[in-house]
Amino acid sequence: xxxxxxxxxxxxxxxxxxxxxxxxxxxxxxxxxxxxxxxxxxxxxxxxxxxxxxxxxxxxxxxxxxxxxxxxxxxxxxxxxxxxxxxxxxxxxxxxxxxxxxxxxxxxxxxxxxxxxxxxxxxxxxxxxxxxxxxxxxxxxxxxxxxxxxxxxxxxxxxxxxxxxxxxxxxxxxx
Numbered sequence: 514x515x516x517x518x519x520x521x522x523x524x525x526x527x528x529x530x531x532x533x534x535x536x537x538x539x540x541x542x543x544x545x546x547x548x549x550x551x552x553x554x555x556x557x558x559x560x561x562x563x564x565x566x567x568x569x570x571x572x573x574x575x576x577x578x579x580x581x582x583x584x585x586x587x588x589x590x591x592x593x594x595x596x597x598x599x600x601x602x603x604x605x606x607x608x609x610x611x612x613x614x615x616x617x618x619x620x621x622x623x624x625x626x627x628x629x630x631x632x633x634x635x636x637x638x639x640x641x642x643x644x645x646x647x648x649x650x651x652x653x654x655x656x657x658x659x660x661x662x663x664x665x666x667x668x669x670x671x672x673x674x675x676x677x678x679x680x681x682x683x684x685x686x687x688x
Contacts, residue, residue: 586599
């Protein structure tokens with residue numbers, strides 16, 4: 514123990530319990546906010562797949578219009594090494610036919626395929642992509658390009674999930 518001169522009071526240094534509790538609470542709140550702000554990995558993977566599919570569809574649509582071809586996109590492939598198929602495209606113009614994420618499932622709303630041409634106006638069409646518990650809708654009104662539909666919570670049951678084979682989507686029209 515240090516000895517102090519008479520009249521000098523010894524000051525203790527350190528934090529009080531209240532100060533420590535405030536710091537711990539601030540750290541806990543910051544951690545909670547940061548964990549909620551992190552993106553969902555399945556959602557971002559699904560968004561990448563959607564952007565890729567939109568590019569494929571628009572490229573095939575442009576090729577169909579330019580060449581006067583009837584091009585159809587089918588979400589189920591005829592062989593095990595493909596995930597979907599483009600019918601009517603020349604082999605040199607056919608893009609990759611597999612998903613980057615093998616677990617992705619696609620369903621055409623109200624049909625079995627998407628017609629991409631040769632007509633400039635193709636009719637309103639929608640596709641629902643699923644990955645794990647995430648869903649994303651890609652749609653066109655027939656005149657504008659395919660794009661993701663924001664603010665929709667699609668209720669589509671894909672075959673094989675123990676649900677009926679006819680999809681039901683609320684909020685997006687499809688033919």
